[in-house]
Amino acid sequence: MDKNEHIPYGKQYIDDDDLKAVNRVLQADFLTTGPTVSEFEQKLCDLTGASYAVAISNGTAALHAACYAAGIKKGDEVITTPMTFAASANCILYCGGTPVFADIDPETWNIDPQEIKKRITKKTKAVIVVDFTGQVVEMDRIRVICKKHHLTLIEDAAHSIGSKYKKVSVGNLADMTTFSFHPVKTITCGEGGAILTNNKELYSKCLLFRSHTITRDAELLTDNPYYGYNEQIDLGYNYRLTDIQAALGLSQLNKLDLFIKRRKEIVQKYDRAFEQMPELILQKEIPESDSARHLYIIRLNPKYTIVDRSVFMDELSKLNIGTQVHYMPVYYHPYYQKLGYPRGLCPKAEALYEEIVSIPLYYSMSDEDVEHVISSIKKVLQFS
Ligand SMILES: Cc1ncc(COP(=O)(O)O)c(C=O)c1O
Incomplete structure (x- = not known):
């Protein structure tokens, strides 16, 4: 180590393979969401064992999409931890819901299942847990609580890609799991995120939400007058990940x-x-x-x-x-x-x-x- 070299608290690692992967996409047909995004999604499924993945523009957008898919709206309460980045609670506000903060366990520093129980009311619709520092929350206890009260469980796994709970990979533990691929995270796309789920309906909702909820799916259209006709069926956003970012993410996943x-x-x-x-x-x-x-x-x-x-x-x-x-x-x-x-x-x-x-x-x-x-x-x- 050079004595005067600054050691940051976190930093990405980019090698020649990453550069080549991005370069390949830059010279191909698709720059924005295309085949490389699909490949990245497939690789996230292979890695975690989840059935579906939606790659999205960042971890905050992933949380927003998950709250949307969970049906969070005005009047709903969602329980989360205060010991997190603001995005874990902001996503609730984006949907018109109310964040309710449950205290942490003073030793593990993760949300305390007992405190979740105390905060449940008739208005509670979902719980967003955060695997703080990468350590998975007490999933067994939390899943029992969510099941009993019919709450959607969203796992903010911005810190925990590659973590496991009882040997099961993160991505396959909650109703929806969200990742962030910001440069300080374990792997990076520059900016990027993903939602993983085993539920087809939640998957479809997140996928639509990523691109304005504009669809060509004949089953969802009110009309179908010409080839390529599409309709916007709800309020969505442009939260698309580019193939350029996905190429970096794919290459990073190899490491x-x-x-x-x-x-x-x-x-x-x-x-x-x-x-x-x-x-x-x-x-x-x-x-x-x-x-x-x-x-x-x-x-x-x-x-x-x-x-x-x-x-x-x-x-x-x-x-x-x-x-x-x-x-x-x-x-x-x-x-x-x-x-x-x-x-x-x-x-x-x-x-x-x-x-x-x-x-x-x-x-x-x-x-x-x-x-x-x-x-x-x-x-x-x-x-x-
Ligand atoms: C716990 C947690 N949730 C959500 C996010 C948001 O991710 P992004 O920065 O990719 O939007 C972060 C990133 O800092 C995070 O640490």
Whole structure:
């Protein structure tokens, strides 16, 4: 590692195969949604075991499509976690629904099934869970709750492509699963996303929604006066993924196992270094979940360190180490405050937020980079 080289908290990895794949599409007939998007969708199904996949412009659009397909509308409540990126709740608002935040488990940092139960009312229509950092939520318990109350279960798997729960791949666990292929995620399309499902009706709805709900399907048309006639049957969007992006995604999927293997190696090094440090608390793992390790988060233990989080992050930045905070509870954002969500709604998520820092984790991190991060964290915590 060059001493002055910045180590970001996350970063994409692009190789010659990726460049060639994109170049091939640029010289072919289709630039926007065409055969490469279909190939990408098929590969996502092969990877996860899901029956259907819809590739879409980004992970937020995937969540929007899933909420649409679930029939979320004005007056409906949807339960989700506050410990996530705003998109997991924004998608509910896009459909006119009301996000209801259920608190997290203070050890796994994932949504607490017991808290989901407490928030269910007659208006509850769906639950959006988030596999925080890549660790799958307590799926068995959550599925039982959803089944009992007839709720659609949407899994926001922006962090967890390649993760498994009881050996079953993410993508094949909920009614709908959404992925993001933003550059900091495990694989990237530049921008991109997907919805996976085993339900044909939900699949068809997501597919229509991706392209304005404009269709040529004779069964859905009110008229069919000429060849190529089409109709818009509901309100949809242009959320199409391009073949250019899909080519990158396909090529990246070939490296998914490699990416995850390296991420696991780095996590093992971090775990070994930090487990015995009283200054730090680590995310508890549930044995059912095999995480693809999107993020590594350390929690500063106020009982054993007086180092302030912002000072900690500043000191690491001086040592060329990038950090981030994942996440501020969604309802702390000024927009949600304006909507009237009070602070104090989810005390465990709020307490976690004050003490967490995400540290660098990505495929191309060298062992030297990892050692530099570990020794710097020790130095800042133990000698400040
Ligand atoms: C948990 C979670 N959900 C949804 C999204 C949205 O994905 P995208 O940025 O592809 O729209 C992200 C991405 O940051 C995310 O981390």
